[in-house]
Amino acid sequence: TARPALVELDDVSKYYGTIRALEGVSLEVHAGEITCVLGDNGAGKSTLIKIIAGLHQHDAGTFRIDGDEVRLGNPREALDRGIATVYQDLAVVPLMPVWRNFFLGSEPRKGTGPFKRLDTAYMRETTRSALLRMGIDLRDVDQPIGTLSGGERQCVAIARAVHFGAKVLVLDEPTAALGVKQSGVVLKYVAAARDAGLGVVLITHNPHHAYLVGDRFVLLKRGAMSGGYLKNGITLDELTRQMAGGSE
Numbered sequence: 001t002a003r004p005a006l007v008e009l010d011d012v013s014k015y016y017g018t019i020r021a022l023e024g025v026s027l028e029v030h031a032g033e034i035t036c037v038l039g040d041n042g043a044g045k046s047t048l049i050k051i052i053a054g055l056h057q058h059d060a061g062t063f064r065i066d067g068d069e070v071r072l073g074n075p076r077e078a079l080d081r082g083i084a085t086v087y088q089d090l091a092v093v094p095l096m097p098v099w100r101n102f103f104l105g106s107e108p109r110k111g112t113g114p115f116k117r118l119d120t121a122y123m124r125e126t127t128r129s130a131l132l133r134m135g136i137d138l139r140d141v142d143q144p145i146g147t148l149s150g151g152e153r154q155c156v157a158i159a160r161a162v163h164f165g166a167k168v169l170v171l172d173e174p175t176a177a178l179g180v181k182q183s184g185v186v187l188k189y190v191a192a193a194r195d196a197g198l199g200v201v202l203i204t205h206n207p208h209h210a211y212l213v214g215d216r217f218v219l220l221k222r223g224a225m226s227g228g229y230l231k232n233g234i235t236l237d238e239l240t241r242q243m244a245g246g247s248e
């Protein structure tokens, strides 16, 4: 219990003008665990992600990374602190090969790093082996990433965060647009990221998906936490009931 959480929100609130997006939200993200954030449309899930990813700042409460209180000014700061965010629409360039997308944005900040020396063959091979290490067997990393299925693209994004050393992986409804089979595959790789030691934040409106992989659960209703902080041991029935319940 000595180690601080990788990410901790304590009593965090966020307003857009007079609109309450989040109020009094608390959660912890620990290495090797999956913290699920559940909620319907408008519950505040996107706002929560934006605070953790450095796109927005909270108005009240505290945000800690590795025990240090922070206010992230931009997404780069979040990345520098080890927080990688995979958005639903994935920031990929559809016509570029998988391997090129894999390395996109991994360039060091100052132009002095090793990136310039990376050649195509190296990036191809690294992408292939990073995917394989996660158990993702993509035959052709030269194909445009746009030709992959939505689930496959999510898997590549997850492998990418693991490969580039993220400590915290924030996933914005990775299974939202997927069918049962693809959802199962994506959840398998979410679990693989956890098993690789990352702390994962899984945003979802699907209690079953949360139940399958979650260690901690936070339920948002109209910006507020509903049902308190649900620890592991919760049943699927209970999660589903809490999601369906109208109480705030």
Ligand code: ATP
Residues within 6 Å of the ligand: 016, 019, 020, 021, 039, 040, 041, 042, 043, 044, 045, 046, 047, 048, 223
């Ligand atoms: P969804 O899944 O539909 O994206 P969500 O759970 O992510 O929903 P948020 O997008 O965080 O919810 O929105 C929470 C509340 O804040 C909503 O009432 C929304 O209308 C409001 N909101 C979000 N962004 C803004 C903004 N930029 N300006 C004003 N209100 C906003």
